[in-house]
Amino acid sequence: MGNLVSDTPSKMTQPVRDFKNGALSAESGLEALSHNAGERIGAMASQISDSAADYAKSSRDYVKENPVAGIAMAAAAGAIAGSLITLIMRRRPHRE
Secondary structure (H helix, E strand, C coil): CHHHHHHHHHHHHHHHHHHHHHHHHHHHHHHHHHHHHHHHHHHHHHHHHHHHHHHHHHHHHHHHHCHHHHHHHHHHHHHHHHHHHHHHHHHCCCCC
């Protein structure tokens, strides 16, 4: 009878310990997963930033080498943007 009484508290607390250990391991797994995801997103953002900087540099270099073509492209882009804005504004119903 002495063993039955002394074994009962340990049998009752075993599920609690198992749950606690499971929760801790799940927490560690989620922490590692979020850390890895953060590293991957950071690497992707860095690559995008590097690519954008490379495109900007190559654009500047092209315009320095070909100023007339750069001005012509800027004028064409402005004319296209202005035309699109004009078309959009004409199609909107007038409010009074």
